[in-house]
Amino acid sequence: MTMIETPSELIGTPPRASAATATTLLSDVLGRIRLTGALFLKGEYSAPWAFDSPGSCVLAELLSPDAERLIVFHVVRQGRVWISAGGHHLEFEAGDLAILPSSHRHVMGSPEFAEPVQIKDLLPQSPWSDIPILRHGGDGELTEMVCGYFRCDELLFNSFLRSLPPVIKIRPVGTAAALLEAALSRALEDGPGCGTAVRLPELLLVEALRLYSSEAPLATGWLAATNDPVVSRALKLMHDDPIRDWTVDELARRAATSRSVLGERFKALLDQSPMRYLAEWRMQLAANLLRTTGLKLASVAERSGYGSEAAFSRAFHRHVGMSPAQWRETSLALATEG
Secondary structure, eight states: OOGGGOOTTTSSSOOOOOHHHHHHHHHHHHTTTTOEEEEEEEEEEESSOEEEEOOHHHHHHHHOTTOSEEEEEEEEEESEEEEEETTEEEEEETTOEEEETTOOOEEEEOSSOOOOEEGGGTSOOSSOSSOOEEEEEOSSOEEEEEEEEEEEOOOSOTTTTTTSOSSEEEOOOHHHHHHHHHHHHHHHHHOTTTTTTSSHHHHHHHHHHHHHHHHSOOSSSHHHHHTSHHHHHHHHHHHHSTTSOOOHHHHHHHTTSOHHHHHHHHHHHHSSOHHHHHHHHHHHHHHHHHHHOOOOHHHHHHHTTOSSHHHHHHHHHHHHSSOHHHHHHHHHHHHHHO
């Protein structure tokens, strides 16, 4: 039995956690990774057309060389498009939003077949004084798209993105649609590099992932965990008070379940124990403090839930592969180079 084929008594169709809890957890994670957003392309494509878009490393070098991670998105404003990434093939139409959480190499094009061309070969030389407009294709149906990216710190907290598919399809409605339109309008007005002074990109990503989780519930993964009534309560307890000396027994009691059920659901949804999850989250908190403050290691250890600097240093080294001091030095050097 694979992880996808989780026993129904563990996952099945349990009551869903509140949308507010899932949104709070998403905001907490995204708020720790210095998320900013920008648009990089407006496209007007006539069928037949197709592009081959590079993966994360090449794309980062092209768009934002100092970014640690890019999360690419495409907004379809008119027409239709298909996007293939990592073995996933999805079709989109006007009003849809595509997100590639790990910026996989992807191919996109019109429903009518066309041989893909390398999109980087058609873009003007950067830097750009304005968001470039790319026109390409034949004389068929017109598709208009806006392409952008979120740039963020590399996540030491791996639970968040590792279970998401290579490409996600979202169709915002109501408030979410208005938020998307407001974000695009603001970004199109400001030009390249917009979004660094406002939190609108973060709000957009939070809302998009919340919609994806609610409209297409996943069997496993972090988003699925935020919608599970038992696991989500435990997650919120740890996020609300990460430095508390939590035990599985106390988490289970306060999440109104048994130790065994809590452990089973964490394993089924996140493929890890509650304590492993807590350790990962503490590492993300510690990384933020090391990167953004001049606190001594003893203070970072205390604020990350460790009783001593030595225990914190051992845990950090196990998780990251280098000492906190080495990691801070490397991080600051990369920031200076960027």
